[in-house]
Amino acid sequence: MLAVLSLGIATAQDSKPMVRMAKIVVDSAQLEKYRAALKEGIETAVRVEPGVLTLYAVYEKDHPTHVTVLEVYADEQAYKTHLQTPHFKKYKNTTMGMVRSLELVEMEAIGLEAKAKVH
């Protein structure tokens, strides 16, 4: 169910979150496999890693090979920890031959507003 609260993202220590956008172009012949690997990777990361706050993965309706992931980590250390996890390494290895290009864009937050879904 959806909570009626409006919840911004904040970290436990009020340290500065790290926000990034990954712009990925995927081989069209491997799109389904790529999406499955990405979905599994982000679900695992947000579930098991305390410092991975948000991973929103979307693709353009008109250009389904163009994928964007909006990433929010509690801080830079949380991101470095993420890179060493088995699920991230599995995602990278699985998708190595599927990704045509990858651009990483460092972002600053203006506002990160989202409702909470409470199970």
Added chain:
Amino acid sequence: MLAVLSLGIATAQDSKPMVRMAKIVVDSAQLEKYRAALKEGIETAVRVEPGVLTLYAVYEKDHPTHVTVLEVYADEQAYKTHLQTPHFKKYKNTTMGMVRSLELVEMEAIGLEAKAKVH
């Protein structure tokens, strides 16, 4: 505090969320005012509108005039409702002379994973 649960976004009725990315270029001379207006607009929308699930507003560190808003609405009707709200109209009127360009890109979700911050 941060809940330890991993929470995906879903709507109350399991209807299909509408996901969009707004790519905005802002007049550099009015950047601070623009950010303040956008921040107020998204905070209000997520707080008061049941169908506005996520509004993540960020800008590029290396190009601060380049703003992106990742928008998730419960469904298309929720988006139409949003357009008619006083806070959205206020945002549009306030920022009309600040926005150099606006591109709206329709998206499909692969996964929308985020931790919940429980107050």
